[in-house]
Amino acid sequence: MRTSGLRFRDPSAGLARFADDILVGCPACAGPASVRADPDADRPDATWLRRRLICAGCGHTAEWDAPRHGAGRLLPHLTGPDDPYFGLPLWLRTDVRRHVLWAYNARHLTLLEQYVTAELRERGPAVSCCSMTMIEQLPAWMKAAKHRPDLLRAIHRLQDRLL
Ligand SMILES: [Zn+2]
Numbered sequence: 680m681r682t683s684g685l686r687f688r689d690p691s692a693g694l695a696r697f698a699d700d701i702l703v704g705c706p707a708c709a710g711p712a713s714v715r716a717d718p719d720a721d722r723p724d725a726t727w728l729r730r731r732l733i734c735a736g737c738g739h740t741a742e743w744d745a746p747r748h749g750a751g752r753l754l755p756h757l758t759g760p761d762d763p764y765f766g767l768p769l770w771l772r773t774d775v776r777r778h779v780l781w782a783y784n785a786r787h788l789t790l791l792e793q794y795v796t797a798e799l800r801e802r803g804p805a806v807s808c809c810s811m812t813m814i815e816q817l818p819a820w821m822k823a824a825k826h827r828p829d830l831l832r833a834i835h836r837l838q839d840r841l842l
Pocket residue numbers: 705706707708709710712734735736737738739
C-alpha cells in the first residue's frame with residue numbers, strides 16, 4: 680500500500696502487536712520464513728512461550744521454547760534487526776545511512792510508511808503508564824524530516840521483498 684497521507688495518528692499498538700508473525704531469513708535456504716505462535720500450543724496463554732519457524736519455500740521448521748527461570752519463563756525483549764526468538768536476521772531489514780530500518784511483517788512496514796509519509800503526527804490514545812507504542816519507540820533518526828526521502832526509498836525496497 681503506497682500512501683500519501685498527510686495526517687498520522689498513532690494507533691497505540693505496542694511492538695508485541697506485530698510480533699505474531701515475524702518474517703525472517705530462513706537458515707536453510709535463505710528465503711523468507713515465518714516465526715509464529717506454535718499452532719500446537721496447548722493453552723491460549725502459551726502462545727508467547729512457544730514459537731515455531733516455518734519456511735514455505737524449503738519446508739524447514741524450528742521450535743523455540745521460552746527458557747525456564749526459577750518458577751517462571753523468560754520472554755525475549757522485542758526488538759530488531761534480528762528476530763527476538765531465533766536471533767535470525769529479519770527478512771525486512773535494510774541499511775539507511777548508518778542505521779538499519781527493520782520491520783516484522785507487512786502490517787508493521789505499512790504503519791512505518793504511513794508514519795514517515797505524514798506531515799502531521801499525532802499521538803494516539805494513551806495505552807498504559809508503563810508501556811510504549813511501537814511508534815513511540817522509534818529512534819530519533821526515523822523521526823527526522825531530513826531522512827524522509829531516504830526512509831521512503833528504504834521502505835519501498837522492503838516492500839519489493841514482499842512481492
Ligand atoms: Zn527455507
